[in-house]
Amino acid sequence: MADRLELSRDHQDYLKSRHRLPQPRNALSEALRTYAPAAMAVSDGLVGDLAKLCRASRVAAHVDVWSVPLSDAAQAAYCKEPSLIVTILTGGDDCEIVATLPPDTVAPLRDAALPAGIAVTEIGRVVMGEGIARFVDQSGEMLTFANPSFSHL
Numbered sequence: 001m002a003d004r005l006e007l008s009r010d011h012q013d014y015l016k017s018r019h020r021l022p023q024p025r026n027a028l029s030e031a032l033r034t035y036a037p038a039a040m041a042v043s044d045g046l047v048g049d050l051a052k053l054c055r056a057s058r059v060a061a062h063v064d065v066w067s068v069p070l071s072d073a074a075q076a077a078y079c080k081e082p083s084l085i086v087t088i089l090t091g092g093d094d095c096e097i098v099a100t101l102p103p104d105t106v107a108p109l110r111d112a113a114l115p116a117g118i119a120v121t122e123i124g125r126v127v128m129g130e131g132i133a134r135f136v137d138q139s140g141e142m143l144t145f146a147n148p149s150f151s152h153l
Helices: 009-020 026-035 046-057 072-080 082-090 103-116
Strands: 038-042 060-064 096-100 124-127 132-136
Touching: 009 072, 026 096, 026 103, 038 046, 046 060, 046 082, 046 096, 046 132, 072 082
Parallel strands: 060 132
Antiparallel strands: 038 096, 060 124
16 A cells, blocks of 8 residues: 555655554553543554543543644655545554543643653543544544454454
């Protein structure tokens, strides 16, 4: 696919290395214990994993898709083929973290993540509801996903 999208060799190498050599955000674990009432690793795709977190926490989430941080390589792929946003949001092996935070703890968590060089990005908010994660694009349309996460089966 990378060849079809005409991604640069650097972008192709980056995507391959992220898949072959995951880089879990272990350095953030203590700060998450301090500031986040709920957090989990994103290993099976953001859409599916956030839905699991919402079900376990009995909350809902509203995610602004344009706020989800993308690597330069993922951004380049998305720009060439915007429909890839579904794959980007539902694919596995992200090795990132999704967490819920009270508004007054976002800045302290961001400060705690600085020494480890880990960016903390707000991508949405927890809302009333139970067990649902809604993903909304820039036009305000809710995205739907046939397969919300990677399946090990």
